[in-house]
Amino acid sequence: MEFLKWPQQASAFAADVDHVFIVLLIVSGGAVLLIAGLIVFFCVRYSRKKQPRPVHHTNTKLSLEIGWSVIALAFFLFAFAWGARIYLQMYRTAPDDAYAVYAIGKQWMWKFQHPDGRREINELHVPVNRPVKINLISQDVIHSLYIPAFRLKHDVLPMAYTEMWFEPTLPGSYHLFCAEYCGTSHSEMVGQVIAMRPEDFENWLGNSQGMGSTAQQGAKLVASLGCTSCHKSESTSIAPWFGGIYGKPVELADGTSTVVNDAYIRESILNPQAKVVRNFQPAMPSYQGRITEDEILSITAYIKSLREQKNE
Amino acid sequence: MNETALPNYLQEGTSLGSWLLTRDHKRIALLYMFAITFFFVIGGIAATFFRLELVTPKGDLVEAATYNRLFSLHGIVMVWLFLIPSIPAVFGNFLVPLMIGAKDLAFPRLNLLSWYLFMAGGTIIIGSAVLGSVDTGWTFYTPYSSLYSNSHVVAAVTGVFIVGFSSILTGLNFIVTIHKMRAPGMRWGRLPLFIWSQYATSIINVLATPVLAMTLALIALENLTDLGIFNPWKGGDPLLFQHLFWFYSHPAVYIMILPAMGVVSEVITCFARKRVFGYNFIAGSSLAIAFIGFMVWGHHMFVSGQSPYAGLVFSFLSMLVAVPSAIKVFNWTTTLYQGSILLSAPMLYVIGFIGLFTIGGLTGIFVATLAIDVHVHDTYFVVAHFHYIMVGGAVMAYFGALHFWWPKMFGRMYPESWARLAAIMIFVGFNLTFFPQFVLGYQGMPRRYHSYAPEFQVWNVLSSAGASILAVGYLLPFIYMAWSWKYAPRSGPNPWPATGLEWQVPSPPSKDNFSGIPHIEDEVYAYDQLFGKSDEPHSAPS
Numbered sequence: 001m002e003f004l005k006w007p008q009q010a011s012a013f014a015a016d017v018d019h020v021f022i023v024l025l026i027v028s029g030g031a032v033l034l035i036a037g038l039i040v041f042f043c044v045r046y047s048r049k050k051q052p053r054p055v056h057h058t059n060t061k062l063s064l065e066i067g068w069s070v071i072a073l074a075f076f077l078f079a080f081a082w083g084a085r086i087y088l089q090m091y092r093t094a095p096d097d098a099y100a101v102y103a104i105g106k107q108w109m110w111k112f113q114h115p116d117g118r119r120e121i122n123e124l125h126v127p128v129n130r131p132v133k134i135n136l137i138s139q140d141v142i143h144s145l146y147i148p149a150f151r152l153k154h155d156v157l158p159m160a161y162t163e164m165w166f167e168p169t170l171p172g173s174y175h176l177f178c179a180e181y182c183g184t185s186h187s188e189m190v191g192q193v194i195a196m197r198p199e200d201f202e203n204w205l206g207n208s209q210g211m212g213s214t215a216q217q218g219a220k221l222v223a224s225l226g227c228t229s230c231h232k233s234e235s236t237s238i239a240p241w242f243g244g245i246y247g248k249p250v251e252l253a254d255g256t257s258t259v260v261n262d263a264y265i266r267e268s269i270l271n272p273q274a275k276v277v278r279n280f281q282p283a284m285p286s287y288q289g290r291i292t293e294d295e296i297l298s299i300t301a302y303i304k305s306l307r308e309q310k311n312e
Numbered sequence: 313m314n315e316t317a318l319p320n321y322l323q324e325g326t327s328l329g330s331w332l333l334t335r336d337h338k339r340i341a342l343l344y345m346f347a348i349t350f351f352f353v354i355g356g357i358a359a360t361f362f363r364l365e366l367v368t369p370k371g372d373l374v375e376a377a378t379y380n381r382l383f384s385l386h387g388i389v390m391v392w393l394f395l396i397p398s399i400p401a402v403f404g405n406f407l408v409p410l411m412i413g414a415k416d417l418a419f420p421r422l423n424l425l426s427w428y429l430f431m432a433g434g435t436i437i438i439g440s441a442v443l444g445s446v447d448t449g450w451t452f453y454t455p456y457s458s459l460y461s462n463s464h465v466v467a468a469v470t471g472v473f474i475v476g477f478s479s480i481l482t483g484l485n486f487i488v489t490i491h492k493m494r495a496p497g498m499r500w501g502r503l504p505l506f507i508w509s510q511y512a513t514s515i516i517n518v519l520a521t522p523v524l525a526m527t528l529a530l531i532a533l534e535n536l537t538d539l540g541i542f543n544p545w546k547g548g549d550p551l552l553f554q555h556l557f558w559f560y561s562h563p564a565v566y567i568m569i570l571p572a573m574g575v576v577s578e579v580i581t582c583f584a585r586k587r588v589f590g591y592n593f594i595a596g597s598s599l600a601i602a603f604i605g606f607m608v609w610g611h612h613m614f615v616s617g618q619s620p621y622a623g624l625v626f627s628f629l630s631m632l633v634a635v636p637s638a639i640k641v642f643n644w645t646t647t648l649y650q651g652s653i654l655l656s657a658p659m660l661y662v663i664g665f666i667g668l669f670t671i672g673g674l675t676g677i678f679v680a681t682l683a684i685d686v687h688v689h690d691t692y693f694v695v696a697h698f699h700y701i702m703v704g705g706a707v708m709a710y711f712g713a714l715h716f717w718w719p720k721m722f723g724r725m726y727p728e729s730w731a732r733l734a735a736i737m738i739f740v741g742f743n744l745t746f747f748p749q750f751v752l753g754y755q756g757m758p759r760r761y762h763s764y765a766p767e768f769q770v771w772n773v774l775s776s777a778g779a780s781i782l783a784v785g786y787l788l789p790f791i792y793m794a795w796s797w798k799y800a801p802r803s804g805p806n807p808w809p810a811t812g813l814e815w816q817v818p819s820p821p822s823k824d825n826f827s828g829i830p831h832i833e834d835e836v837y838a839y840d841q842l843f844g845k846s847d848e849p850h851s852a853p854s
């Protein structure tokens with residue numbers, strides 16, 4: 001009787017979603033039964049055999065019309081309000097202490113990157129009882145990361161970071177699907193989320209070796225892609241140095257300012273002319289087409305790792 | 313006046329030319345009927361294949377690329393070549409002039425042109441299917457459709473683009489006709505509810521379809537040139553496409569359901585022998601739906617990356633648009649109260665409609681509830697929701713209308729017991745096909761999946777089993793209607809009997825519908841006058 005099983009509730013808001021669902025199910029079920037019951041009753045009671053001609057000729061009643069409209073509206077707005085409350089919880093920005101993972105969707109696989117540089121394909125290990133935040137980006141078409149046991153999904157867009165977060169509550173292994181149709185092998189863009197007890201998770205992380213942290217990979221890339229030929233740490237360089245800029249505001253040539261975050265770094269690599277830092281020439285070439293989303297993520301991690309460094 | 317002496321519209325020439333060049337709204341209605349019946353079969357065949365594929369979790373019957381083309385073709389054909397034209401183009405065309413006391417639509421030539429545009433678009437769509445078809449789904453989301461798909465996207469969107477003009481012109485024709493060509497005495501408050509629903513639908517057709525046309529034109533341009541509007545690598549925005557698409561396609565779902573609601577109102581009063589309950593509210597709710605329906609498109613994009621605050625607004629407005637639908641259901645139900653009810657085949661279809669539409673509408677509330685939609689969006693739950701409305705609702709009503717007005721169209725009855733059997737099979741088969749999909753969706757099975765996780769199999773098998781019952785249910789009317797066309801007993805002008813102008817002319821009507829200009833003295837649905845005085849119903853008023 002596996003097919004009758006209620007879907008697993010494995011995240012902090014899974015139960016909340018199910019509660020709204022069940023309440024709506026009960027009220028709607030009641031409404032359907034009421035209407036179906038009335039129709040059947042009328043069809044039997046007032047069948048033409050029993051009642052060759054209609055007896056009743058009232059054909060409108062304002063109080064009735066207003067009454068049922070108000071009742072229906074009240075129920076609908078109740079559903080709206082409850083659903084909206086949970087939605088704002090789910091879709092608000094992740095708590096600061098969240099464990100931050102990066103996900104890249106591409107036709108037809110999911111790539112995940114942990115902060116320590118560990119990478120996974122179609123599998124994502126996460127700790128339970130701790131918020132986990134996933135920064136999402138697609139390398140090609142729109143995908144959607146969907147974990148039914150967490151009652152959560154979010155679309156994954158090309159050229160724009162989006163974010164989702166959740167708190168797994170139950171250790172186990174859960175389906176992970178692509179929910180937005182993305183081409184031929186859409187239904188094979190699937191995998192597993194493996195939620196682990198914190199100690200198991202630490203163990204699992206500890207076993208990863210050799211790859212170096214993401215930031216270290218980023219440092220290598222910055223050299224090999226030639227970024228450092230301009231972005232030198234000396235203050236005389238023709239481009240700003242990366243140290244200490246992450247998370248801080250930066251003044252732009254047009255007089256406005258912006259905060260250095262993932263999206264800004266990504267844009268500066270792919271479309272450097274969009275926001276030029278004050279007192280610098282728009283001399284940087286675009287790396288669009290020459291760099292992958294993973295590489296951008298590594299470089300971002302590298303710049304982030306320099307956030308405490310003093311910028312001269 | 314001796315109306316029977318005139319030849320009926322079917323007898324006005326039998327040559328192919330007399331059909332293909334006709335300007336008679338009734339003949340054009342039949343042209344549409346044949347065309348959409350053909351398209352319905354094509355869409356159904358595609359569905360048969362992918363329901364068979366889904367019997368097993370593995371993708372073993374057809375390849376993934378084929379599967380994707382099957383559901384895309386199914387969606388495109390069913391939406392644009394069957395549902396959108398179905399009731400308006402067939403029954404709207406046939407009935408709008410008859411119901412308001414006019415000789416024809418305001419622009420008969422334009423009406424014929426609409427049909428040719430429809431056929432041209434339809435031919436291109438089917439042609440593109442023969443050449444290899446599209447694999448984008450009926451929703452054509454970018455950047456897949458614009459940059460990544462290797463299928464015949466340009467041909468398909470061109471076909472839909474052209475079909476769109478047919479809807480726009482028909483809508484325009486209906487609006488002008490309803491405003492300008494009502495017979496003396498046919499005040500707005502006496503218009504049959506079917507006319508109100510056609511009127512509301514036409515407004516949507518005229519206002520929303522151009523947006524679709526523009527959006528599809530952009531898709532074609534993106535495919536053919538470097539335009540970049542939806543191309544994020546060029547600074548374009550793929551989500552803009554979704555906004556534009558749903559700005560049309562949400563109202564479009566009401567293009568499919570409003571006319572069906574009009575049919576329900578006509579049939580239910582007739583077979584309850586009672587004036588419809590809450591005429592003003594049913595008519596007004598059609599207009600309310602048409603109006604609010606334009607402001608809820610973002611409910612298809614709750615998880616797309618659209619701002620959560622936009623999500624709140626769209627969720628709220630979606631709740632409002634459900635109220636007029638609820639009002640209709642309550643009024644129909646109340647119409648039955650103390651009536652004199654005959655469960656003939658059209659009535660069975662219509663009662664089936666009310667039940668299934670209620671489930672479809674209420675699950676609309678589920679998916680409009682933000683927290684639930686984050687989970688069920690793009691799963692089988694949504695697939696079940698809209699099939700309850702579009703198939704359980706609109707297709708049921710189409711069949712109801714077909715049986716109800718068949719005697720008027722062809723002057724012959726259909727076989728009643730067969731028709732009841734078909735109605736019941738369709739109802740049962742439908743529920744068995746689509747109810748399991750609600751469960752699958754809540755359990756987390758995404759839609760548009762060629763292969764799926766093994767634990768979803770039982771419900772998929774049930775669904776496919778239901779689909780086979782449904783298929784037989786749909787097949788039956790083809791057979792007995794074809795038989796009835798030639799062999800069934802003649803029906804007379806008003807077999808039910810029903811009020812309404814269309815029932816006061818012979819069946820089938822003459823080319824000009826009325827032999828003079830009718831004057832309307834009765835209120836609409838005057839069933840109390842028809843049956844109120846004595847136990848014996850007298851025949852329709854002359």
Ligand code: HEM
Pocket residue numbers: 451564565566568569611612613630631633634637672673674675676677679680681685688689690694697698701702
């Ligand atoms: C009673 C009011 C209704 C409400 C509140 C409602 C709400 C919704 C919502 C929120 C969605 C998006 C779900 C998602 O994609 O996650 C949706 C999908 C859909 N609805 Fe409704 N709906 C209602 C009635 C209708 C009607 C009357 C029709 C058709 C005649 C319809 C047809 C559709 C279709 C076709 C889709 C999905 C399109 C797709 O993704 O391919 N709905 N509905």
Ligand SMILES: [Cu+2]
Pocket residue numbers: 561562565608609611612
């Ligand atoms: Cu919608």
